[in-house]
Amino acid sequence: MSLVSETSRTLSSLEEMLEALKQRDENEKPKDCPPALPFRPKLASRTRPPSPKRSMPNTPEKRDIELENGKREEEFKGKLGNVFGAKMCKEVDSSSESPYVNSSAQKEYRQRFWENDGANLDNKLPYSLPKFREDEWDDNISYFIEKKLRVWCHLKNRQWEPGQVQSTSGDKASVLLSDGSVVAVPVEELLPANPDILQGVDDLIQLCYLNEPSVLHNLQYRYAQDRIYTKAGPVLIAVNPFKEIQLYGSKLVTAYKKKLLDSPHIYSIAETAYSQMMEDEVNQSIIISGESGSGKTETAKFAIEYLVMISGGNNHVESELLQTSCILEAFGNAKTLRNNNSSRFGRLIEIYFSAEGGICGANVQAFLLEKSRVVQLAHGERSYHIFYQLCAGAPSALRDKLKLTGASEYNFLNQSNSLVIHNVDDAKKFHMLVKALNTAGISERDQEHAFQMVAAVLWLGNITFEAIGNGNNVEVVQCEAVINAASLLGCSANDLMLALSTREIQAGKDKVVKSLTMQQAIDTRDAMAKFIYANLFGWIVDKINRSLAMGKEKTGRSINILDIYGFESFEKNSFEQFCINYANERLQQHCYRHLFKLEQEEYELDGIDWTKVDFQDNQECLDLFEKKPIGIISLLDEESNFDKATDLAFANKLKQHLKANPCYRGDREEFGVRHYAGEVIYDTSGFLNKNRDTVHPDTIQLLSSSSEDLLKLFASSFANQSKKTASSIHIELSDFQKQTVATKFKDVLFKLMQQLESTA
Numbered sequence: 001m002s003l004v005s006e007t008s009r010t011l012s013s014l015e016e017m018l019e020a021l022k023q024r025d026e027n028e029k030p031k032d033c034p035p036a037l038p039f040r041p042k043l044a045s046r047t048r049p050p051s052p053k054r055s056m057p058n059t060p061e062k063r064d065i066e067l068e069n070g071k072r073e074e075e076f077k078g079k080l081g082n083v084f085g086a087k088m089c090k091e092v093d094s095s096s097e098s099p100y101v102n103s104s105a106q107k108e109y110r111q112r113f114w115e116n117d118g119a120n121l122d123n124k125l126p127y128s129l130p131k132f133r134e135d136e137w138d139d140n141i142s143y144f145i146e147k148k149l150r151v152w153c154h155l156k157n158r159q160w161e162p163g164q165v166q167s168t169s170g171d172k173a174s175v176l177l178s179d180g181s182v183v184a185v186p187v188e189e190l191l192p193a194n195p196d197i198l199q200g201v202d203d204l205i206q207l208c209y210l211n212e213p214s215v216l217h218n219l220q221y222r223y224a225q226d227r228i229y230t231k232a233g234p235v236l237i238a239v240n241p242f243k244e245i246q247l248y249g250s251k252l253v254t255a256y257k258k259k260l261l262d263s264p265h266i267y268s269i270a271e272t273a274y275s276q277m278m279e280d281e282v283n284q285s286i287i288i289s290g291e292s293g294s295g296k297t298e299t300a301k302f303a304i305e306y307l308v309m310i311s312g313g314n315n316h317v318e319s320e321l322l323q324t325s326c327i328l329e330a331f332g333n334a335k336t337l338r339n340n341n342s343s344r345f346g347r348l349i350e351i352y353f354s355a356e357g358g359i360c361g362a363n364v365q366a367f368l369l370e371k372s373r374v375v376q377l378a379h380g381e382r383s384y385h386i387f388y389q390l391c392a393g394a395p396s397a398l399r400d401k402l403k404l405t406g407a408s409e410y411n412f413l414n415q416s417n418s419l420v421i422h423n424v425d426d427a428k429k430f431h432m433l434v435k436a437l438n439t440a441g442i443s444e445r446d447q448e449h450a451f452q453m454v455a456a457v458l459w460l461g462n463i464t465f466e467a468i469g470n471g472n473n474v475e476v477v478q479c480e481a482v483i484n485a486a487s488l489l490g491c492s493a494n495d496l497m498l499a500l501s502t503r504e505i506q507a508g509k510d511k512v513v514k515s516l517t518m519q520q521a522i523d524t525r526d527a528m529a530k531f532i533y534a535n536l537f538g539w540i541v542d543k544i545n546r547s548l549a550m551g552k553e554k555t556g557r558s559i560n561i562l563d564i565y566g567f568e569s570f571e572k573n574s575f576e577q578f579c580i581n582y583a584n585e586r587l588q589q590h591c592y593r594h595l596f597k598l599e600q601e602e603y604e605l606d607g608i609d610w611t612k613v614d615f616q617d618n619q620e621c622l623d624l625f626e627k628k629p630i631g632i633i634s635l636l637d638e639e640s641n642f643d644k645a646t647d648l649a650f651a652n653k654l655k656q657h658l659k660a661n662p663c664y665r666g667d668r669e670e671f672g673v674r675h676y677a678g679e680v681i682y683d684t685s686g687f688l689n690k691n692r693d694t695v696h697p698d699t700i701q702l703l704s705s706s707s708e709d710l711l712k713l714f715a716s717s718f719a720n721q722s723k724k725t726a727s728s729i730h731i732e733l734s735d736f737q738k739q740t741v742a743t744k745f746k747d748v749l750f751k752l753m754q755q756l757e758s759t760a
Contacts, residue, residue, distance in 0.1 A: 097626045099586075099750035099757075141165060141173070141187065150193035152213035153177065153185055160213035162193055194218075202264050203231040229264035234595070236269050240295035248302060253309045266299050270306040273559050276760060278357055285560040285759040289587055291677065292566035293339035300349070300563040301325050307351060307559065312358045320547055321351070321362050323436035327544065330389060330433045331537050332366070334373055335382035337570065340421050344370035344384070345537075346564040346583065348752060353557040362548040366541045367748045368565075368583070368741075370576050372690060374457060374533045375526040377416035378572070384533075385429065387413055388420075390454055393430025398448070402455035403484040412461030412529070441547035442540075449710045453536045456488035460529045465501065465521045473515035476501050490707035499702040500525050523689070524696060531695050532703075535714040560759060562587075562752075569680045575690040578682050579745050581675055582625050586749050588618055588676050590756060618676040621663045626746065630657045632673075633742045640691045640740050647684040691740045 144151055145165045153163045153175045163175040166182065173187050191211045198207055200221045207214055219239060222230055226245045230237045247265070254260075256267040273284035286303055288296045304325070308318045329341065336342040345366050352361040373383055382388065391407040398404075407413045420426070437447050462481035465474040476482060476497040486493040501521050505512045516524065567584045568577045596615050603610055628634050635653050639645040648669055655666035665672035665679070672681045695718065703715040739747075 097628070097750070099753035141168060141190070144192065149195075151175065152191040152193050152211070153183065154189040154191075154213075155183065155185070160191075160216070162217075165190070200225070200227075202227075202229075203233070204237075205231075205233050227263075229266065231264045236264055236266065238266065238290075238295060238299055240293065240298075248305070250309060253306055256306070257310050266302045267306045270303045270559075271310070274307060274310065274357075277353065277557055277559060280760070281557065283556075283558045283560070283759040285562065285756050287562045287587065287591070287756065289562075289564065289584065289591075290566050292336065292342055292568050294566055296563050296566060297325070297329070297333070297341065297343050300561050303561055304349065304351070308359065311353065315358070317361060317548060318359050320440050320544075321359065323439040324349070324362075324364060324544055324548075326432060326436035327440060327540065328364070328366070330386045330429070331384060331540055332369060334370075334384050335418065335421050337378065337380055338568075340424065341385075343563065343565055344373055347562075348755070349561045349563070351559050351561070353559070355557070363545050364541055364548070365752075366537070367752075368579055368745050369534055369537050371530040371534045371693075372574075372576060372686075374530050375412055375461065377412075377418075378570075379416050380418050381416050382418050382421070383413055385426070386433070386454055387458060388426045389430035389433060390451055391426075391458075393427035394451070398451065401448075402452060402488065403459070404455060410458045410461055412458060440544055442543050446543065449708070450536060450540060452488055452708070453532055453710060456485055457529045457533050459485035459488060460525060460532075463500065463525055465518055467518065468515070472517060474501055474518050474521050475515070476521075489703070490711060491702060491705065495702060495705075499698050500528070502698075503696065504698055524699065527695055528699050531699065531718075532711070532714065535717070536710075539710070539713070558759075560756065562756070567675070567677045569678065573680055573682045574685070575687050575741075577680065578687075579742065581673070581677075581680060583745075583749055584677070585618055585621055585625065585675060586753060589622055590753055592617060616676065620661075621673065621675060624658065624661050624663045624673065632658070633746060636687065636691055636742055637740050640688050645688060647687050650687060651684045691742050693741050 143149075145167065148164055150162050151165055152160045155161055161177050163177040163183075166174040166176050168174070168187065171187050172184050173190055174182055174184055175190070176182050191213060192209045194207050194209055194214050198218075200218060201207060202222075204210065204215055204218060207218065219230055219237065222228070223239050223241075226241065226247075228239045228241050228245070228247070230239075248267075252261070252265075253267060256265065256271050262268065269286060273286055276282065277284045288299050288303075290296050304321060308322060311318070328345075328347065329343075332343060332345045332347075333341050334344050346368055348365040350363045350365070351359060352363075354360045373381075377383060387410075388407050390402075391404055391410075391413075394402070394404055407419050413419065434447065438444075442450075459481050462479075463485060464477045464479070464481075466477050467473070468475050478493075478497075482493050482497060486496045489496065500516075502513050502515055503520075503524075505514055564583055564587060565580045568580050570577065592615060596613055600612060623631065625632050629638075632654065635657060636650060639650040639653060651666065651669050651671060654664070654671050658664040659666060663674045665674075669684050670681050671684065672679050700715050700718055703711045704719075706712055706715075
């Protein structure tokens with residue numbers, strides 16, 4: 001009885017909320033709406049007809065194919081089996097690389113979609129197509145003058161302003177702007193505007209004219225009313241509100257789950273993925289992309305929150321999953337110039353579901369942590385949140401054990417003159433982190449070890465060097481930092497000082513100890529700090545995954561949520577931005593592939609009459625990165641293999657080999673890449689060292705002899721991986737040149753794309 005009453009009260013409050021939303025929408029309608037557009041008959045359905053099925057010969061059929069270069073090639077085509085819609089594939093340049101393989105799951109899923117759901121697409125479009133295509137704009141401008149319809153005018157300040165065309169003379173038009181002024185502009189700087197009745201539509205495909213100012217105006221109109229979500233066909237556009245808005249919570253989750261609301265929302269995307277996974281038994285992926293600071297991480301958290309709430313929300317794995325974001329953000333996010341909580345790594349969260357639809361496990365893949373941020377910061381930015389949270393929130397007993405002081409006392413943190421984030425309490429965040437670690441099943445002992453490694457990195461940064469002898473070599477300055485760092489690292493102060501200021505070299509049968517220069521010593525110290533922190537981050541991710549998988553069985557049903565770092569373009573862009581923007585290029589190609597390429601190829605194969613959609617393909621830019629042997633990554637690896645190579649030599653090599661590429665521009669120690677999101681200029685300073693990511697054997701030896709088990713684990717894992725890789729390519733370990741960061745990252749991206757390709 002009490003359960004029924006509770007349900008009734010919940011439904012009643014939900015109905016009140018929906019009625020309020022409906023009333024709000026009614027009140028927000030323009031009072032001076034023009035009459036509805038005249039009725040136009042619907043276009044003939046363009047849904048995909050089922051591909052004709054015909055029996056194939058059991059013996060291979062010999063067929064001649066006409067290639068573009070006029071040559072002929074013999075193709076043997078055997079029995080295809082149960083495959084829908086064979087793809088028309090272009091010849092691929094052997095020097096280009098692609099992560100894609102044929103996916104039968106994708107083909108079967110698209111077939112089911114078009115046969116079951118495609119027929120309903122036309123019925124979902126409330127507005128007919130525009131009367132004029134925009135390529136006919138010049139011929140129909142007189143219609144806009146006669147009807148006094150609005151246009152968009154591109155002014156000299158590059159802003160778009162609405163207005164009405166008063167008259168035209170040659171290639172000039174006289175336009176009355178909304179402020180009453182009249183301007184003369186070239187006709188080519190005008191674009192048609194949509195009627196007022198379409199203002200603020202929730203799906204951009206409902207607009208008669210899909211041009212830049214119309215899309216931006218529609219997004220801005222909705223944004224001003226806190227409607228931050230807008231659809232663009234199958235894509236959801238989310239605009240970061242930079243404030244708290246009442247768009248989330250259990251009531252709205254229930255509304256989207258019960259299909260009581262269908263307005264654009266991340267909940268709607270998550271619900272669609274969940275429903276299709278359960279109904280079609282095809283794994284799904286939600287890809288969240290955008291520039292840095294656009295709100296990707298928060299959007300990912302809302303998607304996870306929705307899936308947890310609709311799948312039951314009662315078992316322990318769901319609680320652990322919700323706390324995962326807090327842990328990963330503490331160790332993997334930082335304040336940048338654009339974003340106070342910027343993800344400095346990419347992550348793919350796989351959520352596994354039982355046959356009944358409940359969450360039964362999860363797995364986190366993390367890639368390309370920005371290690372350089374541990375030791376080097378741009379002005380106004382911060383290192384990873386955990387450093388400041390630990391300094392501000394650690395209890396007194398832990399502070400004493402780790403010899404902690406304030407964040408302002410550490411060189412790795414105070415170099416950027418940015419120690420706090422406005423309206424963020426680092427001490428409170430630390431307490432939230434500890435709670436999340438407890439929920440995730442990470443023991444108190446493991447937590448202390450993790451915090452000990454964080455403190456060790458901070459004290460390493462305070463170790464300094466002084467010149468000795470003729471000034472070319474250095475030794476470590478004995479100070480508090482050396483003693484504290486050695487204690488936390490589980491080694492003697494003398495061993496640490498030797499590892500940071502000298503290098504043991506094999507000379508025949510003898511070993512010679514060589515003193516390092518100032519720059520070599522600084523690089524060795526920084527490399528040790530980066531190595532420890534990067535391995536700590538990987539260890540924490542592994543602990544999370546063990547907890548999320550413990551006692552749970554993986555099923556064939558899953559939803560992937562990809563939250564990857566956003567496109568970046570700063571005043572100074574280095575190797576990190578190079579990798580981040582390359583990842584965004586590859587992700588953009590994945591979207592092009594599914595939104596345009598594959599669908600249009602199937603339209604052609606099925607004989608559908610449609611106007612081909614032109615789009616700006618970024619394959620040429622990807623070739624600039626990936627092509628062998630003269631892509632940027634190949635040339636970077638080539639230079640990285642020479643110890644005496646310089647960043648300037650790398651820049652010159654790029655200019656020598658790539659100057660003819662339209663996506664490349666070279667200038668001294670810089671080079672520019674024309675990305676899909678705009679040109680970015682990269683400073684090659686530090687490219688080679690960051691790509692090599694060298695950790696000297698003396699450092700590994702020091703950590704191997706540590707009394708701390710965690711550091712021994714990091715060192716042994718590194719040594720085992722090196723031996724495994726060296727063995728696989730049949731070379732001696734002493735001659736082993738490990739895989740570079742750029743190549744390793746490219747391989748990770750290819751595997752990621754293949755994983756996404758295997759889902760719907």
